[in-house]
Amino acid sequence: MILPIVAYGHPILRKVATDINKDYPQLDKLIEDMWETMYGSNGVGLAAPQINRDIRLFVIDSAQIFENMDDQDRAEETYPDDPGTKQVFINAQIIEEQGDDWAYNEGCLSIPKIREDIYRAEEVTIEFLDEHFVKHTKTYNGITARIILHEYDHIEGKLFIDHISPLKRKLIKRKLDDIAKGNIRVDYKMMFPK
Structure with a gap:
């Protein structure tokens, strides 16, 4: 089932999410709905607060x-994470961010039609549980x-616009x-x- 995406301004987007255990009600269905919602919204990641759940859960693909990358993009740059990852993250905790910060034009399903260059670390080491509650680092x-860093921000009550300058934030205030x-x-x- 496709769920509504919570829009900017909703208080749940600023709340630090809580851990869950494997007894969380209908967790399999929730994860299935999150995948369907993410793909139905043309997203590459979705965090539980974005569907009005204050739990430490996000999915990425x-x-x-x-x-969807064209041959020219592939030829211009090498991508260390090619061919990508599809993963469920439960109760995630960042262990370490490594490498240089680099800019990339980010957007967010909860903040539609706004994109900004955001600097983030090249690498992240993260500890999490998968959908079967198997622990990974x-x-x-x-x-x-x-x-991952963008979605992790969501479970920490942060948004990508928190990473831009106050001047840029003022320019997009309207x-x-x-x-x-x-x-x-x-x-x-x-x-x-409301």
Whole structure:
């Protein structure tokens, strides 16, 4: 089932999410719905707070970026994380961020039609449980690391716009206010703050 995406301005997006255990009600169905919602919204990652759940759960699929990349993009740059990763992250905790910060133009399903260059670390080492509650500690890099860091921010109550300068945030304030008021059209279901 495709769930509505929580829009900027909703308080759940600023809340630090809580850990869950394997007895969380209908977790398999929730994860299935999150995949369906993410793909239905043309996203590459989705965190539980974005569907109005304050739990430490997110899903990512960087493989679709590589699948949709044209030959010219592939020829211009090498991607250390090619062919990408599809993964469920439960109760994730970042162990370490490594490498140089690099810029990439990010967007967010909860903040539609706004994109900004965001600097993030090249690599992230993260400890998490998968959908079977098997514990992993893995290091990711490239675009996959960026998506993980973006979604991890969501479970920490942060948004990608928190990484831009106050001046840039001031310049997009009207657009952010329009999103919070529901004065925006997107081709996926959204839940606006009341």
